[in-house]
Amino acid sequence: MSKVRIKQVSTELLDIPIKRPHQFSTVKVFLKSFVLIKIELSNGLIGIGEGTTPGIWWNGESVETMKLVIDQYIAPLLIDKELTYLEQLLQTMNRQIRANPFAKATVEMALFDALGKMYQVPVHQLLGSLNQDKIAVRWALASGAEDVDIQEAKDYIEANKFANFKTKSGKEIPEEDAKRNLRIAEEVKSVSSIGIDPNGSWDRITTMKWMPRFFEAGIDFLEQPLAPYDIEGAAMLVEMKQVPVMADESLATVQDAFLLAKEQAANIFSLKIHKSGGMRNTLKIAGIAEAAGISCFGGTSLESSIGTAACLHAFASIPNLDYGSELFGPSWLADDPVKNPLHIEDGYIHVPREPGLGVVLDDEKVAKYRRKEKGEVIA
Numbered sequence: 001m002s003k004v005r006i007k008q009v010s011t012e013l014l015d016i017p018i019k020r021p022h023q024f025s026t027v028k029v030f031l032k033s034f035v036l037i038k039i040e041l042s043n044g045l046i047g048i049g050e051g052t053t054p055g056i057w058w059n060g061e062s063v064e065t066m067k068l069v070i071d072q073y074i075a076p077l078l079i080d081k082e083l084t085y086l087e088q089l090l091q092t093m094n095r096q097i098r099a100n101p102f103a104k105a106t107v108e109m110a111l112f113d114a115l116g117k118m119y120q121v122p123v124h125q126l127l128g129s130l131n132q133d134k135i136a137v138r139w140a141l142a143s144g145a146e147d148v149d150i151q152e153a154k155d156y157i158e159a160n161k162f163a164n165f166k167t168k169s170g171k172e173i174p175e176e177d178a179k180r181n182l183r184i185a186e187e188v189k190s191v192s193s194i195g196i197d198p199n200g201s202w203d204r205i206t207t208m209k210w211m212p213r214f215f216e217a218g219i220d221f222l223e224q225p226l227a228p229y230d231i232e233g234a235a236m237l238v239e240m241k242q243v244p245v246m247a248d249e250s251l252a253t254v255q256d257a258f259l260l261a262k263e264q265a266a267n268i269f270s271l272k273i274h275k276s277g278g279m280r281n282t283l284k285i286a287g288i289a290e291a292a293g294i295s296c297f298g299g300t301s302l303e304s305s306i307g308t309a310a311c312l313h314a315f316a317s318i319p320n321l322d323y324g325s326e327l328f329g330p331s332w333l334a335d336d337p338v339k340n341p342l343h344i345e346d347g348y349i350h351v352p353r354e355p356g357l358g359v360v361l362d363d364e365k366v367a368k369y370r371r372k373e374k375g376e377v378i379a
Helices: 063-078 086-096 101-119 123-127 146-158 174-188 204-216 231-239 254-262 279-292 305-315 363-369
Strands: 006-023 028-041 046-051 134-136 139-141 165-168 194-197 245-247 268-271 295-298 348-350
Touching: 006 063, 006 363, 028 063, 028 101, 046 063, 046 101, 046 305, 063 086, 063 101, 086 101, 101 123, 101 279, 101 305, 123 279, 123 305, 139 146, 146 165, 146 174, 165 174, 174 194, 174 204, 204 231, 231 245, 231 254, 254 279, 268 279, 279 295, 279 305, 295 305, 305 348
Parallel strands: 139 165, 165 194, 245 268, 268 295
Antiparallel strands: 006 028, 028 046, 134 348
């Protein structure tokens, strides 16, 4: 049997509209950008992947920087290499290129998709097989307006689409933010619950002051309330033994996971394949969490069905993913660049069973949402 080698690596940028504006702690977004990667093999198979970030404010990468890093630095390392030496390829990337985990995760995703297609197995089989075949999904209330968030939650509950929620916080001063979240929790408490995600924008004093009230209100978790570097402060919140503290921005690398576990600075790890440089690293982080008795939550970078499928394959193989997920990206986008978008039913998203990632690229949609060059006429 002839050796299967990587023949070509190509990328392009896509800009896809979203169903409603999304308020983060620092910015409000109206569309979502992606870098789409295709890795063509010598046998004609093509692996696909996508990279996306909440924004350059989140960790310093953007789709533009990811495309440059892949095109100029990663692609030359892959051309004419054997696909079956996938781990060796990943290690070469790490040795030759420092940081840039979002770009590396994008490449790893396409490599696994190609390998799964070559062996005719879904990616989760390559990662160690399934622990569960569907994962509960929590919707993010992020309109930026309290009354809109409350109504959105009630509408989703009535439609039996989502059962649990989290609020995007941090736009307001911490004191007012805390009060707003308590009002939202009060409005939905008879039928649902919320977690709070300030994206690292609160301070120790405010968070500690309001922690007992959050506990009384039944808040599910506080996701990264303090700045990512404030590990000591996070440990103080955990020590209060009230609302569970989730680590997100403070958790990217395997070393971060070890430190957080050692300092007892998190009750829950928010796993994200992009921030950790790929699915393999994410599984390593989950293993550290399992050893330390820390629960895991399936986080999102708001991917389309391509990236969401990769997340599903990884998360569904993790035994301590016992806090559900927020893999609502395909429902959040106004359109999806695949022919078979992933769907959420009764609050759950199901793991694809087809070879590779299990999603099929829609070339017409890719052409429709391909980023236009300056001066280019939009048809």
